[in-house]
Amino acid sequence: MTPDFLFQAVVYLLAAVIAVPIAKRLGLGSVLGYLLAGVVIGPSLLNLVGRVEDVQHFAEFGVVMMLFVVGLELRPSLLWRLRGPILGTGSFQVIATAGAVTGIAILLGQSWPVAVTIGLILAMSSTAIVIQSLAERGVLNTRGGQACFSVLLFQDIAVIPILSVLPWLAHAHGAVPGEGAAHGHESALAHLPNWAQTLITLGAVVAVVIVAHYILRYVFRFVAEAKLRELFTAVALLVVAGVAYLMHLVGLSAALGTFIAGVVLAESEYRHQLEADVEPFKGLLLGLFFIAVGAGLNLGLVAANPGLITMLTLGLIALKFGVLLGIGGLFRMGGGASFLFASALAQGGEFCFVLLGMADQQGLLKSDIAGPLGAAIALSMALTPLLLIVNDRLIQPRFAKMGAPREHDAVESHDHPVILAGFGRFGHIIGRLLQANGFGVTILDNDPDQVETLGRFGLKSFYGDASRADLLEAAGAARAKIFICAVDDEARGLEIVDLVRHEFPHLRILARAVSRSHAYALISRGVMEFRRDTLGSALDLGTDVLKALGYRAHRALRATQVFRCYEEESVRELAKHFTNYEDASYISIARQQLQNFEALLREDLKRQHLGGEDAWDSAGPPKER
Amino acid sequence: MSSPAPGRVLILFAHPALHRSRINLAMMDAVQDLEGVTVRDLYEVYPDFHVEVSTEQELLVEHDVIIWQHPFYWYSAPALLKEWMDVVLEYGFAYGDEGRALHGKRVMSALTTGGPEDAYDRAGYNRFSMRELLAPFDQTAHLCGMKYLDPFILHGVNQFSPEQVTAAAASYRKRIQELLA
Ligand SMILES: Cc1cc2nc3c(=O)[nH]c(=O)nc-3n(C[C@H](O)[C@H](O)[C@H](O)COP(=O)(O)O)c2cc1C
Numbered sequence: 001m002t003p004d005f006l007f008q009a010v011v012y013l014l015a016a017v018i019a020v021p022i023a024k025r026l027g028l029g030s031v032l033g034y035l036l037a038g039v040v041i042g043p044s045l046l047n048l049v050g051r052v053e054d055v056q057h058f059a060e061f062g063v064v065m066m067l068f069v070v071g072l073e074l075r076p077s078l079l080w081r082l083r084g085p086i087l088g089t090g091s092f093q094v095i096a097t098a099g100a101v102t103g104i105a106i107l108l109g110q111s112w113p114v115a116v117t118i119g120l121i122l123a124m125s126s127t128a129i130v131i132q133s134l135a136e137r138g139v140l141n142t143r144g145g146q147a148c149f150s151v152l153l154f155q156d157i158a159v160i161p162i163l164s165v166l167p168w169l170a171h172a173h174g175a176v177p178g179e180g181a182a183h184g185h186e187s188a189l190a191h192l193p194n195w196a197q198t199l200i201t202l203g204a205v206v207a208v209v210i211v212a213h214y215i216l217r218y219v220f221r222f223v224a225e226a227k228l229r230e231l232f233t234a235v236a237l238l239v240v241a242g243v244a245y246l247m248h249l250v251g252l253s254a255a256l257g258t259f260i261a262g263v264v265l266a267e268s269e270y271r272h273q274l275e276a277d278v279e280p281f282k283g284l285l286l287g288l289f290f291i292a293v294g295a296g297l298n299l300g301l302v303a304a305n306p307g308l309i310t311m312l313t314l315g316l317i318a319l320k321f322g323v324l325l326g327i328g329g330l331f332r333m334g335g336g337a338s339f340l341f342a343s344a345l346a347q348g349g350e351f352c353f354v355l356l357g358m359a360d361q362q363g364l365l366k367s368d369i370a371g372p373l374g375a376a377i378a379l380s381m382a383l384t385p386l387l388l389i390v391n392d393r394l395i396q397p398r399f400a401k402m403g404a405p406r407e408h409d410a411v412e413s414h415d416h417p418v419i420l421a422g423f424g425r426f427g428h429i430i431g432r433l434l435q436a437n438g439f440g441v442t443i444l445d446n447d448p449d450q451v452e453t454l455g456r457f458g459l460k461s462f463y464g465d466a467s468r469a470d471l472l473e474a475a476g477a478a479r480a481k482i483f484i485c486a487v488d489d490e491a492r493g494l495e496i497v498d499l500v501r502h503e504f505p506h507l508r509i510l511a512r513a514v515s516r517s518h519a520y521a522l523i524s525r526g527v528m529e530f531r532r533d534t535l536g537s538a539l540d541l542g543t544d545v546l547k548a549l550g551y552r553a554h555r556a557l558r559a560t561q562v563f564r565c566y567e568e569e570s571v572r573e574l575a576k577h578f579t580n581y582e583d584a585s586y587i588s589i590a591r592q593q594l595q596n597f598e599a600l601l602r603e604d605l606k607r608q609h610l611g612g613e614d615a616w617d618s619a620g621p622p623k624e625r
Numbered sequence: 626m627s628s629p630a631p632g633r634v635l636i637l638f639a640h641p642a643l644h645r646s647r648i649n650l651a652m653m654d655a656v657q658d659l660e661g662v663t664v665r666d667l668y669e670v671y672p673d674f675h676v677e678v679s680t681e682q683e684l685l686v687e688h689d690v691i692i693w694q695h696p697f698y699w700y701s702a703p704a705l706l707k708e709w710m711d712v713v714l715e716y717g718f719a720y721g722d723e724g725r726a727l728h729g730k731r732v733m734s735a736l737t738t739g740g741p742e743d744a745y746d747r748a749g750y751n752r753f754s755m756r757e758l759l760a761p762f763d764q765t766a767h768l769c770g771m772k773y774l775d776p777f778i779l780h781g782v783n784q785f786s787p788e789q790v791t792a793a794a795a796s797y798r799k800r801i802q803e804l805l806a
Contacts, residue, residue: 552643553672610642613696616739617783618750 004050011048012055015041016287031132032385034287038294039382049295056292062285063128063350064244065278067156067255070131070149071262072275079263082150089147089331090154093345096323097123104319113173117364118373120162121356122316126349126381127152127255128289133388134344143333144340151345156256159351163358170362189250197251204250208243208257212264217452220270224448224463236277239265269451272444273464275474293350297378301371312376317383321346336399343391347384348377415479416440419507420486421466421496423450426512426533427486428459442475467495469503483507488533490518497527516571523575532571539564559605566601570594634804635688636664636735639695639706643668648737648782648790649696655794656801663688667705674708681713686726690804691771693762694735700751700758702736710765719769728770733804734762735777735797742780774804 015037023033041048049055102119106112130148131140139145189197216239223235240258247257265271302309321342328338356374359365365373416439420431423445434441443461445451451463464471466487477483483500487493493511500507511530513519522530539560546556570593577589636656640649643666657664665684671677685691695702717723744751745758755778756763766773777800779793 552669554641554668555644557672610645610698613645613739614783617741617781618744 008050008055011041012288012291015291020287028389029133029136029385030287031129031136031290032382034290035294035382035385038291039297039299040294041291042295042297042299044297044299052292052295055288056296059285059289059292060350061241061244062282062287062289064254064258065240065282066128066131066286067259068240068243068262069275069278069282071259071264072266072271074263075266076263082146085147085150085331086154089327090151090158092327092330093151093324094120094123094155094158096327097320100319100323111173113169114364114369117166117169117355117359118369120165121352121359121373122320122348122377124155124159124349124351124355125152125320125345126347126384127156128286128350129347129381129384130344132286133385137388137392139340142337142340144337144344147328147331147333147337147341148344151341153259155349155351156253156259159253159354160251162355166355166358166362166364170359170364173364201250201252204246204252205257205260208246208261209264212239212261213267216265217268217270220268220463221448221452224270224273229465232273233277236274237281239274240278269455269461270463272442272462272471272474276464276468276471279470279474289350293378293381297382298371298375301375302379305372309372309375309379312372313379313383316348316376316380317346317387336396339391339395339399343387343395344384346387347380349381352377415476416442417481418442418484419444419472419475419477419480419482420484421445422485422487422493422512423454423459423461424486424488426488427484428454430484430486431459431461442480444471444475467492467499469499472500472504477504477507480504480507483509485509485511487512488514490514490521493518494521494525497522497525501525501527517578517581519571520575520578523572528572535564535567555609558609562604563601566597566604570597633688634659634662634690634692634801635684636662636692636694636801637667637706637709638664639667639693639703639709641668641703641705646696648779648785648793649694651790651794652694652735652737652797655798659798659801659805661805662801667709668703671705674705676705676709676712678712678715681709682715682718682726685713685730688730690731690733692733692735692801697736697738697740700753701761714765714769725770730771731774731804732762732766732771733774733777734759735800737779737782739783740780745780 016034019037019040020030020033023036024030040046042052043049098116098119100119101122102112102115105115105118110118130152134140134145134148140149189200192200219235220232223231239261243257243261244254247254265274268274324342324345325338328341333341353374356365356370356377360367360370418434418439418441420427420434420441420443423431423443424447427443427445431441431443444464444466445461446463446465448463451461454461462475464475466472466475466485477500483504485493485496485500487496493514497509497511500509509527509529511522511527513522513530513532516532519530519532522528542563543556543560546559547553551559574590574593577586579586581587636653638649638653640646643650653664653666656662663684667676693702693706695706701707714720714727715724718726738745740749740751743749745753745755747754751758755776759776763773777797779797782790782793785793
């Protein structure tokens with residue numbers, strides 16, 4: 001580890017740690033915070049960072065991870081339902097924006113191939129900024145949010161044909177490809193005939209789907225059984241990196257590939273754990289990516305041509321905004337959703353830089369065009385969070401005031417009202433009961449065997465460690481209402497209860513108590529809704545014994561019910577005095593209490609159930625005295 | 626629906642504390658062995674009041690005469706028999722346009738009271754006649770298209786001598802046999 005690396009790490013982390021909390025406190029959102037941090041440490045201001053491009057390339061892995069996580073949250077069936085918006089809204093957006101930009105570029109005197117190139121480049125938006133900003137606002141699942149997501153996904157797919165069209169455009173332009181163009185962004189398959197390339201590319205995607213669907217579960221299980229947390233994290237990262245690399249090999253977008261892997265794994269019992277493991281890396285890398293974008297802002301170039309670049313930036317935003325708003329109207333999204341859609345996507349994106357680089361190599365764009373364009377794209381990205389704030393504060397309230405109905409969740413969300421931790425002998429009964437009654441339950445268990453076994457019987461649960469806040473978060477704890485702790489390990493159960501009480505105080509906790517002392521520990525935490533896991537069935541069997549001894553069924557049941565009341569009361573009463581089982585004073589109080597309770601219990605049982613029948617022989621109204 | 630064998634009798638028996646019963650226990654014992662009689666000891670079958678509707682409805686369909694046998698508790702039946710009525714006599718099964726499953730069947734109340742016969746009179750301390758007090762049972766049967774037979778009533782049962790208990794049980798057996806014929 002070189003000192004230089006450490007210095008860079010300190011600079012980036014420090015910038016993030018200072019800038020992001022300030023930006024969030026000012027209500028600007030984390031994305032803007034990262035971008036500003038980047039600008040400050042970038043070459044134009046403090047010049048503390050080395051080669052920004054390297055960092056940016058590395059950090060693009062964060063975007064890849066983000067799409068993996070987005071995929072994990074989207075089941076295939078939901079994606080299938082979005083096919084309309086993706087193909088319809090998505091293709092419309094790319095074609096309309098590219099067309100409008102092309103037209104303007106031709107009017108400004110560019111040759112048509114150059115104009116088309118610029119059009120295609122500027123049609124792209126920033127997946128990273130948009131999804132992060134929308135997720136932070138919690139609007140990804142609304143109509144407008146879904147439209148944004150669909151368009152971004154379509155763009156991800158569209159980059160691939162666009163990349164292959166650029167050389168052809170360069171040819172039409174009569175440009176001389178620059179150095180390195182021959183293998184700049186070409187895939188390892190470039191030497192193969194076209195049909196073979198297509199076949200291999202398709203094959204790779206199919207392979208990802210098949211491996212993710214059928215094989216990975218065995219890998220996950222194998223690794224999970226080692227019971228080492230970091231190993232599961234490693235395998236999660238391996239999946240993302242592996243898929244990304246494979247996609248790179250066949251010349252597809254890595255983000256698209258991991259997105260597909262994510263969607264396939266959305267059905268898997270390991271989904272929540274995968275999400276929890278990838279999430280922190282995704283967050284950090286994405287932050288790094290934003291910082292790099294900020295640092296890459298060539299303020300020198302902006303200062304040299306302030307008029308031109310301001311014009312370009314504002315023009316770009318205005319044009320894209322207009323086109324998007326038009327699409328919103330065309331697809332009848334409704335006012336609020338349309339403006340969210342337009343505000344969110346009216347910028348250039350990270351793909352623009354890739355395409356710019358390629359066009360540059362192909363000799364399509366001269367640096368006097370590519371330079372200002374790059375600056376305008378970066379500025380438009382930096383302005384997006386601001387545009388979204390304007391939308392939040394000035395535009396959306398108008399629609400709210402007009403009494404427009406609140407946006408419905410376009411996507412049936414994964415959120416269930418109940419989270420159940422522990423799907424063993426105890427928990428699975430509760431889970432089945434709730435499911436039989438039509439309640440959605442998110443079930444977690446940290447034993448891969450159990451998850452698999454019950455899965456074979458059609459009982460769906462997720463592998464994961466419920467004593468981790470991030471996993472609970474991924475399982476939807478923030479939106480759930482009830483948390484059931486049904487794990488069989490006393491200490492772990494208490495750990496989970498403490499965590500839930502601390503991190504998600506809104507959750508109502510219902511707990512399984514494994515023993516009397518466990519019950520005392522729950523009471524001391526204020527968790528009064530617990531059940532001792534053996535009490536119910538022991539009393540059931542006790543009822544059967546009473547019947548076997550000749551009690552009538554109803555009488556036996558009543559005797560058990562009376563007993564149960566005393567038992568429950570005695571636990572709650574003794575909890576007040578419990579310290580430990582060795583404590584002499586607890587023992588004497590407990591003994592006293594139990595004796596009292598037994599006496600009262602016997603008294604109660606002796607009470608004549610439905611007695612007094614003799615009084616009916618001559619019952620009259622009370623005699624007057 | 627299979628048509629019931631004529632004269633088949635279903636006794637729906639409700640006593641929550643049979644271990645303390647004298648008369649109802651004797652009555653039940655007296656009829657249990659009769660061919661064509663099904664005794665349904667409700668508190669034994671449903672100690673937790675979880676009455677299985679479809680089972681009970683099938684039994685009703687298979688029988689021709691239904692007996693509601695119980696001690697008289699607070700001028701009515703013990704709670705489980707009421708629960709049985711509430712859930713088994715469903716709309717669409719027992720009543721309503723489509724509810725014709727019980728049409729033409731006969732129902733009889735068989736009950737025992739602590740109070741003497743003369744107490745069940747306008748002048749007595751219970752102020753109402755038995756027929757008046759049994760109006761809800763009568764009307765329930767009526768709404769379900771069933772004929773409510775003259776009730777079998779034993780009064781002042783807690784004063785019965787052992788011989789009287791035996792005699793009363795025998796008369797109950799005779800009454801059931803008549804219904805079986
Ligand atoms: C809770 C309860 C309520 C009773 N209500 C009445 C009543 O309303 N009228 C009456 O005559 N007897 C009433 N009795 C007396 C019972 O009807 C009488 O004890 C019973 O019929 C005896 O039958 P067994 O020996 O089978 O228990 C009542 C008894 C109990 C326990």
